Amino acid sequence: MGDEEGRGRRRRSGVSRRDFLKIGGIAASVPLVTPKFVRAAGADVPVHGPGKTPVSLTINGKAYKADLEPRVTLLDALRNNFDLTGAKRVCDRGTCGACTVILDGKAVYSCSVLAISAQGHQITTVEGLGDPERMHPVQKAFWDNDAQQCGFCTPGFVVATKAFLDRNPNPTPEQVRKGICGNLCRCGTYVGVRAAALQAAGEGGRRNG
Amino acid sequence: MANYEWPAADKRSLIGKRISRVDGPQKTTGRAKYTYDQNPRGMLYGKIVRSPHAHAKIVSIDTSAAEKHPGVKAVELMTEPGKEIFWAGDELVALAAVDETSAEDAARLVKIQYEVLPHFVSDAEPPADVPVGGPLSENEIRSMVTTLQVPVGQVVSRVQSDGITFTPKEEDLEQAKKNGMPDALIDAIRKAKVVPPGKGGTYKKVAAQTQGDPDKGFSESEVVSEGIYGSPVITHCCLESHGAMSEWPDPEHLFVHISTQNVSGIPGQMSEPLKMPATNIRVHQDHVGGGFGSKFSVDSWGIVSAKLSKKAGGKPVKIMLDRRAELEVAGARPSAYARVKVGAKKDGTLVAWEHSGWGTGGVGGGGAPPLPYIVNVPNQKKQHTAISNNIGSARAWRAPNHPQAAVITMGALEDLAAKLNMDPVDFFLKNIELTSPRAKIYAEEIRKGDELIGWKKNWRPRGESPGPVKRGLGMSIHTWGGRGHNSECDFTINPDGSVSVKLGSQDLGTGTRTCIQMVAADSLGVPFDAVKVELGDTQYPPSGGSGGSTTIGGVSSSTRRGAIDALNQLFAKVAPALNAKPEELEAVNGTVRVASDTKRSLPWKQACAKLGAMPVTARGVNKSGMTPDLTNSGVGGVQMADVSVDTETGIVKVNKMVAVQDCGLVIDLKTAESQVYGALIMGIAYSLYEEKIMDEQTGRMLNANMEFYRLTGIGDFGELVVHMMTGPGYDERGVIGLAEPPTVSPGAAISNAVANAIGVRVPFLPLTPDRVLAALEGKEARRAAL
Numbered sequence: 001m002g003d004e005e006g007r008g009r010r011r012r013s014g015v016s017r018r019d020f021l022k023i024g025g026i027a028a029s030v031p032l033v034t035p036k037f038v039r040a041a042g043a044d045v046p047v048h049g050p051g052k053t054p055v056s057l058t059i060n061g062k063a064y065k066a067d068l069e070p071r072v073t074l075l076d077a078l079r080n081n082f083d084l085t086g087a088k089r090v091c092d093r094g095t096c097g098a099c100t101v102i103l104d105g106k107a108v109y110s111c112s113v114l115a116i117s118a119q120g121h122q123i124t125t126v127e128g129l130g131d132p133e134r135m136h137p138v139q140k141a142f143w144d145n146d147a148q149q150c151g152f153c154t155p156g157f158v159v160a161t162k163a164f165l166d167r168n169p170n171p172t173p174e175q176v177r178k179g180i181c182g183n184l185c186r187c188g189t190y191v192g193v194r195a196a197a198l199q200a201a202g203e204g205g206r207r208n209g
Numbered sequence: 210m211a212n213y214e215w216p217a218a219d220k221r222s223l224i225g226k227r228i229s230r231v232d233g234p235q236k237t238t239g240r241a242k243y244t245y246d247q248n249p250r251g252m253l254y255g256k257i258v259r260s261p262h263a264h265a266k267i268v269s270i271d272t273s274a275a276e277k278h279p280g281v282k283a284v285e286l287m288t289e290p291g292k293e294i295f296w297a298g299d300e301l302v303a304l305a306a307v308d309e310t311s312a313e314d315a316a317r318l319v320k321i322q323y324e325v326l327p328h329f330v331s332d333a334e335p336p337a338d339v340p341v342g343g344p345l346s347e348n349e350i351r352s353m354v355t356t357l358q359v360p361v362g363q364v365v366s367r368v369q370s371d372g373i374t375f376t377p378k379e380e381d382l383e384q385a386k387k388n389g390m391p392d393a394l395i396d397a398i399r400k401a402k403v404v405p406p407g408k409g410g411t412y413k414k415v416a417a418q419t420q421g422d423p424d425k426g427f428s429e430s431e432v433v434s435e436g437i438y439g440s441p442v443i444t445h446c447c448l449e450s451h452g453a454m455s456e457w458p459d460p461e462h463l464f465v466h467i468s469t470q471n472v473s474g475i476p477g478q479m480s481e482p483l484k485m486p487a488t489n490i491r492v493h494q495d496h497v498g499g500g501f502g503s504k505f506s507v508d509s510w511g512i513v514s515a516k517l518s519k520k521a522g523g524k525p526v527k528i529m530l531d532r533r534a535e536l537e538v539a540g541a542r543p544s545a546y547a548r549v550k551v552g553a554k555k556d557g558t559l560v561a562w563e564h565s566g567w568g569t570g571g572v573g574g575g576g577a578p579p580l581p582y583i584v585n586v587p588n589q590k591k592q593h594t595a596i597s598n599n600i601g602s603a604r605a606w607r608a609p610n611h612p613q614a615a616v617i618t619m620g621a622l623e624d625l626a627a628k629l630n631m632d633p634v635d636f637f638l639k640n641i642e643l644t645s646p647r648a649k650i651y652a653e654e655i656r657k658g659d660e661l662i663g664w665k666k667n668w669r670p671r672g673e674s675p676g677p678v679k680r681g682l683g684m685s686i687h688t689w690g691g692r693g694h695n696s697e698c699d700f701t702i703n704p705d706g707s708v709s710v711k712l713g714s715q716d717l718g719t720g721t722r723t724c725i726q727m728v729a730a731d732s733l734g735v736p737f738d739a740v741k742v743e744l745g746d747t748q749y750p751p752s753g754g755s756g757g758s759t760t761i762g763g764v765s766s767s768t769r770r771g772a773i774d775a776l777n778q779l780f781a782k783v784a785p786a787l788n789a790k791p792e793e794l795e796a797v798n799g800t801v802r803v804a805s806d807t808k809r810s811l812p813w814k815q816a817c818a819k820l821g822a823m824p825v826t827a828r829g830v831n832k833s834g835m836t837p838d839l840t841n842s843g844v845g846g847v848q849m850a851d852v853s854v855d856t857e858t859g860i861v862k863v864n865k866m867v868a869v870q871d872c873g874l875v876i877d878l879k880t881a882e883s884q885v886y887g888a889l890i891m892g893i894a895y896s897l898y899e900e901k902i903m904d905e906q907t908g909r910m911l912n913a914n915m916e917f918y919r920l921t922g923i924g925d926f927g928e929l930v931v932h933m934m935t936g937p938g939y940d941e942r943g944v945i946g947l948a949e950p951p952t953v954s955p956g957a958a959i960s961n962a963v964a965n966a967i968g969v970r971v972p973f974l975p976l977t978p979d980r981v982l983a984a985l986e987g988k989e990a991r992r993a994a995l
Contacts, residue, residue, distance in 0.1 A: 069310050072310065076309065079248070085239070085245075085246035085248065086239020086240070088243075088448070090448045090449075090915070091532050091914065091916075092531065092532055093914065093915075093916075095915040098448060127238070127240070131238050135238060136238075139237040139238055140237075142233070142237040143229055143233035143234055144229060146233070146880060146883045147237075148236050149717075149718030149887055150496070150497060150499045150500075154236050154237055178924060181922050181923050181924045184448075184915065184922060185890075186448050186501075186920060187887045187891070188886060188888065188891045190886075190921070190923040191890075191929055192883065
């Protein structure tokens, strides 16, 4: 698919994301700093920052590039730089799971991973699982069981459930309660989420109602 | 005349069925765009500098270093030197920069000098010698007139002698007049002296109110129970924090995305502070990540996003609160506590009630809960003291004042039942006439709850549960109004057969979009997918804010009326082709046909083609006093909880909860049930975990994050059962809102179940292990706020 940077930088603009970054870079006169190396513990360790540094990420099988300060989290890079806004910023400190993405097959809180250290890993976001016309079975199960109200926690739950089922294809209800307990919902959609996880696992689970 | 009435059960194609929410696929795939997700090219990121002090005077503000910081495009003061701050986290300065890191760095460069003043953040029981009096807030006046039923003359003289703490707006007074506030009181408010916030004293005591003869009532009581009950300040904790993105497409026009429960009401709130006509302000919102009563106002950050954008040449500026601010300043449910004495005859007949209550909603003091809740004990004496303190101001929280009232009332009644050696179910049924006018509904619901949780089979007298892990049952009843608000929609049938409904409402996740689509499609006899609903824009007809469970009644009624009017216009065009009169036609099952001779019919699309080139449009309106009335008010619900309490650790576990709920005619059973499940889960959170813990030393909230401000997790409860009362006796009442009522009872039901399990009352929510253990040790539970 090649370079997808700026996908979704939409809105009838004649300026591509690449051009915009160049313009923005000039306007803000932020120097791009290439990594330095320092000797630490007998090895050459690259040092990035404090300014912006080029970051390349593989998200949903596509390459994305941006110049980011090393302190920028994977969550903020997804949302602010690549317009992948399915992952949400809620607690912003690794508690609520609304920012969950899959990194090399494992569910992680993207608010607690730096974008720069996510390089070289396979990142899957909720957008990579399916779209409204072709929903992933987990997404379809969430819909069927009304495992959502305001929907703000839902993408994180969907991704966490997908990662959980990949490792535990036939969970018991008790395993579901433990396996996706790293996500929080305020509206109280858990009855639907429990049933959705079981339905997606092929257990035929359905919420009563 | 057009027949707007809701169709009879056998004529409904969609209403009352289980339909999956129409925006579900957008939400589960992460495609649904919230205000927080707005990301237009060139957008600037806004940050707010907040007060670290709970009470202070601003001495100076220096933004020069922040203004020079690379990437900063605009800075706005949100206060000024000399102004006083009344709670920690209040807004002082806002700025906008090209990216988030620049904005954060610049915010740290703002220098503010404070004169720190003494603060008070406690809501502990007021001293006994607090005199009656003090200036009144809006909430307090409303509470005095409605829930406390203070005679109007007394309220008037109090307003005249002690003043008020707010500047009354003429439009609010007009509204109050419409709502039935007496002229004498409105006049007194208009002329009252205004005491600035924070200057009205810490305690404001309302004179004692009586009903019947409480002294005689207690002397006639054979059993009297006394106790103390209450629940603390909690916060809304919306997962999508409050915030807005504003831009100026041209210098005269403002375009605002805002996370709100009140799309149509936002321009009117912005026009005055921005000194521009409301008509030049467009507001848009597709989805909102939770509101729960905290998102009706444009808020200072909404206004400042527009000001920053203007300074930055009109570029979009997005300000979303961080989690700490969300919990500190963007939501608080007032606390309410009371010492209660309640007396009955030996057979359980309730005779007398007395309470002395207190609570806070921040600087404004907060309203008084309606006590005794629902159960109208014949003889009553009651008093309330509002505490004004330095915490973030109160906002409406699902069913304002009701959950607090239920915790106090149902707790006191359960303690009395225990003293009478009565099963609470029998005790409630014995006194059911006191719950009038919904006595019959409650009796029916109590019996249904009994059946679903196995109450009669499993209930044991207090403290008779064996072993260290004790099991108990508790119940509570609740009510709410829920009449539909004013709502208008544009209802269009196009010549190609497509149908659209447009209105300036919003879907909080309650299923509003889905329900509108169901009503529209059902009314036209077309499939669900044939209708397109568009919400969330001030370019559409105005529809009320989504609060107080008023949305479903409002939007379903306006949609129904718009649909029938549009359909009648269509019938007029189609009738000649079917050789019939328009009033002989009906739209059923994807056809327009002659009701008395259904073979004479046209498929929907062909019928619509008779419109020629132009669509038909009708404005559907719901407002009070319309005939027929498609909405109604006043629901009843019963909840029962089955809990286990580990008496060695103090940990409470909810094994099962049952919610039996009436809400008139249910539109979408699926999303309605979701509301009730959600209310139970939210209720478990405020029963067991939630409390805004204030630090007396610093005046700040100690747990303004999601580790220590705990919500219910997916593994924190057992089985939940929801039963909606529908069918004959319920459906014909019309559509009534549902979001508030089921949130009322969980605290009371769980608290009662814990008391039943361990044999003693844990006085205050949340029922944390330390409080449970303290109650077991026979100590008066330590107030977290002390």
